Amino acid sequence: MEGIDVEVTESATLVIVRAISEDFRAHVRGRLAEYCYGAVTVSEDLNFYSFEKTVAEFLRRYDPKPRTTQLGMAGELIVHVLMPLLHAELTSAAVYFNKEERSIKKGFDLTFLGSSDTAFWYGEVKSGEVSASSSADEKAASLIEIAASSLASMLDDAHHLSRWDAALNDTRLTLEGGYASTARELLRSDSETVRQGGAIRKRAVLAGAVMHELDHCEVTNEGMQQILDSISTGEDFADVRILVIQQDALEAVVEHLREVTIA
Template structure:
């Protein structure tokens, strides 16, 4: 199911699983969407729905910048890329729901493990997401998007082939605190714990899992890549058959600073 378009955001979906977003401006539509989703993204839907100020928009903004401002520029670009993924992917592809939080549950940082874990309401399948972001520099946007897709693929393959217990347990823990519906929570926990068991037994391989590779290109003065160009990059990755199924997602924005400036401007002096 697709929702209505947001002003300032161009979106096109390819026939074989490519999704191309061009964020032309931080429009009022996009601002409203970020405001409405930020607490849920960072803290999880279960906490965001509680009648407490602990997970309010203002407290979440403050917590976000406590983590964001201590990070390197490269990590900050990745954080904004992941935030855009949460906001825009789940708006336009609303059959997906997040089964993970943006914030680390225990440390004063962003979470460790898979960048996102998604549940598809129609199919019941789990999708694992890897986000890579960076400036174009001297490259065209499509060249940068291609490079980032390859980095995301390699990173996710390594994770999915890993025996690392904490990686999979973080995914289980995320679903536990995020999902509100008890039946769905148990369903997702059982799936993830089954994957965890396979990993510990050395039987986990990337071809068993659905993957969503996200490439976030900050253009500077470069031109936006076309959806058709990105679709060709996606098909090249898909033909390698390194995952059970594959979605490739492109986000293009002039700079990440414009998103940061909007968020920082939302903080009220209290």
């Protein structure tokens, strides 16, 4: 896609968003409602869940939040938008919008059904800005480490199982037919295992949205490998996919959406 550089290894993907190109805009316009509400929901009433109405709802949620929360919301949105293009073997089963209220979504940030139909993946997204005294590699490593720790804790927590209820609800909004049935069966199995104090086979998608001016610094391939090596040598996950997205001006994505409500 024009304006986006992608470096892919077996388990890690580095994306540098250099510009919000027309291709990117077209992709967002065509799929934003599905990411926010779920493909099944949107297919039932395309007019009600139009792109323009979806943008307006995003901004109603985004604008009142403090800047750090806005960074997280926008970073997570970029991950939702780009994931289907970058990991075709994973079918998204997650909805971006929190359905009960206009607060930050509770539970798992991302959930996916694997291409084998026998694997379920859980994802966590962290976003942050690079300080003047730091580097993009350091920030990316920090974000992925926090995402890994947060997700591992959630997947071991037998006291707050409502996140699995939310994930099950998301499958009804995003998947159809056999895919939906398989995803719900896997989620219920994982939830019951954790409820009984057991350990599940944890497959993780860890995403970091690194915000900074690209002429200041960039994440390097060596930095990505160090992140991957660090996660792989741990014992938290049976399998992992790492996604790091660098964004020069995060506001450019949001301002593009804001233009829709003004036009």
